[in-house]
Amino acid sequence: MKALMYHYVREFDPTLPGLKFLHIKDFKKQLNYLASNYGFVSRNDFIKAIKGEITCPKGIVLTFDDGLKDHFKFVLPELLRNDLWGIFYISTGVLQNQRTLSVHVVHFLLAKYGAEKILKEIKESDLVHNDLFQDEHYIHESKIYLKQEISHEEYIVKKILNYSLKRQEKEDLCSYLMSAFGEDERVLHNETYLTLDEIQEMNKSGMIIGSHAISHQPMVELNDLESSREIEDSVTFIESNVNPPLSTFCYPHGLKHTFSLRETKTLQSLKVDFSFAVESRDILDSDLKNDIHSLPRYDCNEFNYGKVYNANSTS
Numbered sequence: 001m002k003a004l005m006y007h008y009v010r011e012f013d014p015t016l017p018g019l020k021f022l023h024i025k026d027f028k029k030q031l032n033y034l035a036s037n038y039g040f041v042s043r044n045d046f047i048k049a050i051k052g053e054i055t056c057p058k059g060i061v062l063t064f065d066d067g068l069k070d071h072f073k074f075v076l077p078e079l080l081r082n083d084l085w086g087i088f089y090i091s092t093g094v095l096q097n098q099r100t101l102s103v104h105v106v107h108f109l110l111a112k113y114g115a116e117k118i119l120k121e122i123k124e125s126d127l128v129h130n131d132l133f134q135d136e137h138y139i140h141e142s143k144i145y146l147k148q149e150i151s152h153e154e155y156i157v158k159k160i161l162n163y164s165l166k167r168q169e170k171e172d173l174c175s176y177l178m179s180a181f182g183e184d185e186r187v188l189h190n191e192t193y194l195t196l197d198e199i200q201e202m203n204k205s206g207m208i209i210g211s212h213a214i215s216h217q218p219m220v221e222l223n224d225l226e227s228s229r230e231i232e233d234s235v236t237f238i239e240s241n242v243n244p245p246l247s248t249f250c251y252p253h254g255l256k257h258t259f260s261l262r263e264t265k266t267l268q269s270l271k272v273d274f275s276f277a278v279e280s281r282d283i284l285d286s287d288l289k290n291d292i293h294s295l296p297r298y299d300c301n302e303f304n305y306g307k308v309y310n311a312n313s314t315s
Contacts, residue, residue, distance in 0.1 A: 001056050001060075002059070002061070003295065004060060004061070004297065005065060005254075005278065006063065007021075007065055008020070008021035008022065008068060009022045009024055009070050010022075011023065011024055012309060017112075018111040019107065019108075020309075021070075021309055022301075022306060022307075022308070022309065023309040026305045026306070026309065027075070029305040030304065031082060033303070034060045035082075038058075038059055040062075041058075041060065043085040043208070047245060050246060050273050050274050050288065056285045056287075061087070061283075062079070062085075063086065063087045063089065063250070063276060063297060064087070064089065065212060065250060066091060066216070067089070067090035067094060067095075067193055068194065069191065069192060069194055071194065076205065076207070085206050087248065088208070089211065089248075090211065091216045091234070092211065092213075092238065095195075098189065099171070099185075100189045100192065101215065102216075103161075104192055106161045106162065108183075109177055109183075110158075113181060115151055115154035115156075115157050116153050118177065119157055121176075121177055121180050122173065122177070125173065125176050125177075125180075127176060128165070160173075161173065163218060166221070199242060200241070208244050208248065209238055210247075210248035211237075211248070211249045211250070213230040213231060214229070215230065218259075219251060220258050227263060228266050231263065231266045231267060231270065235247060235249060248274050248276070249267055249275040249293075250276045251275065251278075253278075254276070254277050254278035254297070255279075256278075256279060256294070268293070272293070274293065274295060276295050276297050277296060278299070280299070283295050283296060
């Protein structure tokens with residue numbers, strides 16, 4: 001069984017020329033390619049496999065992270081048109097706290113203004129220690145953005161805002177940057193995320209809704225209490241408002257070094273059924289039996305028609 005991971009799936013927006021996304025036309029092509037070459041695991045068989053009622057089936061499972069408006073506007077109609085289903089992971093802080101996640105502020109600003117301008121503003125903000133602008137060795141070094149074609153400036157911006165700062169420091173810097181560029185976070189929030197009504201409609205349409213923590217922080221950066229709250233409060237919110245057929249969690253950022261046995265124990269204590277990480281390999285029977293809270297997923301760009309859209313491409 002192969003699980004694929006998606007994020008932005010949309011049409012080109014000329015106001016965000018630098019956004020990295022999968023074009024809806026390519027998503028449609030990829031669905032056809034996957035159907036022809038692998039087939040899709042049925043929702044019923046997937047649930048049975050997770051419960052241990054059948055062995056791991058062959059085929060594709062589709063997963064979508066971050067609770068993006070794209071998933072309701074573009075993805076859901078295409079899945080329903082093809083009689084398919086997917087698993088959608090929601091970072092519930094966008095609903096509970098009505099705040100734009102720092103990771104999406106970073107995407108937005110990079111897409112609209114570019115890394116050089118953002119890096120210049122960060123340096124002028126006095127909110128970041130000079131050491132963070134260097135390629136020093138730290139827990140995430142040589143492990144992040146390995147499959148992304150990005151400039152050195154973009155790497156530094158993403159490293160600082162996604163990994164190097166504590167949660168409040170990230171939020172403060174993102175607020176500073178949004179203000180510096182004259183952008184309205186409220187508008188960005190409303191244009192980026194699913195509403196609870198949309199999430200509930202997706203659930204009724206046969207999609208499975210899961211937790212992606214509250215604030216999309218790398219779990220390894222959190223203390224014990226923060227880690228527990230990020231998982232428990234988010235899982236509880238999803239189960240209270242959606243009541244999905246399975247309880248499921250997806251680690252923010254997802255790479256194996258960004259979470260630990262601590263998170264696995266929390267998930268087990270909450271009786272979460274399964275959890276996804278990010279690792280380029282198939283799901284095996286041994287994973288379902290022995291490591292169900294660290295199931296691997298491929299990035300969609302590892303398969304035909306899954307590449308990031310390039311507005312300048314002639315193909």
